[in-house]
Amino acid sequence: MWRWGRGRRGRPPKNRMIWGPIQYVTFVPFDSRGLPFPGEPIYLLPDEYEALRLVYLEGLTQDDAAAKMNISRGTLWRSLDSGRRKVIQALVEKRPIIITRG
Template sequence: MKPRFLSSVPSPTMFVPWVPGGGPMPTKEPIYLSYDEYESLRLTYIEGLNQEEVAERMKISRGTVWRCLESARNKLVRMMVERRPLIIADKPPQPPEGPST
């Protein structure tokens, strides 16, 4: 994978759906938004850059930017429609490796 340039790496952040009345949130598998996806969204929708400019900033191809944006939008919509938590982190946590019992 080609290295990407990110203006800053956000600390892992979680967004959870609001439950009216403050009841407990049903446990659902979270959706993970990668740092690449986060940065491509930020540059496109907050800074107002086009895909070519985003690609230049992140030092990746325009096609990769398009894939990052498409994946990020899909994840955001699934998070809202399915009422699942969204975590901004590079990778889901891995279970500890060790001897199986």
């Protein structure tokens, strides 16, 4: 019987190119009285943040953004998908967003 994935750590992660230093940033939604909404924060990783920035703010194609981050287009797509889901979840559920350093 084959033992796939047992006893090994797997492929080492590849370094991603992130523009500038990512600082610890928090976005908190407030109600009409100026009080923050309670809720568990959602953590956005630096590669998700950078993928969202390059594609949606800078207007790069996924191929160009992936080349700039030194990752494959599939990896960029997964980062975009994860980042979009987290941002939408935070907006709909009125939860804080925390951009971490990784």
